[in-house]
Amino acid sequence: MNDAPVILSVEGLSKNFGGIQAIDSVDLDIRKGEIVALIGPNGAGKTTFFNCLTGIYTPSSGDVYLSNPESGKKTRLNGKKPNKITEIGMARTFQNIRLFPTMSALENVMIGRHCRTNALILGAIFRGPATRREEEGIVDSSYQLLKKVGLHKQVNEQARNLSYGAQRRLEIGRALATEPFLLLLDEPAAGMNPKETEALVALIRQICEEGHSILLIEHDMKLVMSLSDRIVVMDYGKKIAQGTPEEVRSNPAVIKAYLGEDVDA
Ligand SMILES: Nc1ncnc2c1ncn2[C@@H]1O[C@H](COP(=O)(O)OP(=O)(O)O)[C@@H](O)[C@H]1O
Ligand SMILES: [Mg+2]
Incomplete structure (x- = not known):
């Protein structure tokens, strides 16, 4: 069992947009030193989950806590602004890259x-x-x-x-x-060629070894399987599975989520 301290604790997180339940009562803990992948079909709610964690959206219900692994200080993030959350120790990248294009x-x-x-x-x-x-x-x-x-x-x-x-x-x-002590990456390998992806995997490993914990959303299954200590699977806003890469790979609910439409067609 991993007994490293929990640095991110998400309890019963939900987010709805009008009639759309984008996230439905999701629980998730991340421990110091872990690389956790969040996977699921398009529209599963993965980016919305990141947006709720980082203060871009306010959760409809549920709680998000971030604990500094050095000081042990635990902070409830609900309602905090993105820059404040960055200051507390969680940073992210975006699925749609957000740089200042004309700056160096x-x-x-x-x-x-x-x-x-x-x-x-x-x-x-x-x-x-x-x-x-x-x-x-x-x-x-x-x-x-x-x-x-x-x-x-x-x-x-x-x-x-x-x-x-x-x-x-x-x-x-x-x-x-x-x-940050926790880094969130939203589809970091999207648009990369195999060589760039390989370099990215090495970089993420290095960042982790230097003491950062990582939560990443990614569709490249080879990357996910080789890099993750643990995988969490979402579908239609719900967490449908979690476990080691081996456990998740053979989980029938996961296979159905990914292949369901093909099977029915
Ligand atoms: N700002 C928003 N307003 C309304 N619906 C949204 C908004 N953001 C996301 N959604 C909806 O929430 C669901 C999950 O989207 P998203 O989190 O982007 O999924 P994923 O990142 O897993 O592909 C989708 O049905 C999407 O259309
Ligand atoms: Mg997304």
Whole structure:
């Protein structure tokens, strides 16, 4: 049994949009050091689940708690704003990439860093030596993050000029810049070729080994099966299965969710 501390605890989470029950009473715990995959057919509610966790949507019911693995401090996230949740220690990337397209790769990561520094607007106006030192620190640590995600040769390239795979890695770099203990990735391999996906798998493993826990949504089953400690399966807003890759692979409810329409047709 894994007895690492629980860092994310989701209890009975539901979200409806008018008549659509996008998420229906989902429970989920993530422990320190885990890589957990959230899978399910299109429209299952996976992105909505991320949006409820990260403060983009307010849950209709249920609770979300985030616990800092160092301090043990447990915070209820319901109703908190996305930037506050990032500050508490959970960062994410988006299914539809959200970078600042005309800013450089470095500047995109620096924006993430600013969440952990004191360089406020006034500091930027009066530019004392302390502010300058802090800014140099931000540039330096942002460059190190670009190196980690394999973009050190594209530091000054505008985000919009980067390949699709590079933009996805840049988003990961920006998320890491906020120093999260839990990282949420929404379809990180989407649009990547097999070589890029392989590099992504290595990067996610490295990020995990460096102490971050990871929850990822992904359709690439090879990636999911090779990377995940645990897999959670959603269908029509409900959690229909969870377990190790082996357990989930042979679960009849999962097979039906993925193949159901083909079988009926
Ligand atoms: N803002 C919204 N307004 C209305 N319906 C939404 C909204 N966001 C998602 N949905 C609906 O919720 C369901 C789940 O969508 P989503 O979370 O994007 O699924 P997935 O990421 O698993 O493909 C879908 O039926 C979708 O149309
Ligand atoms: Mg989605």
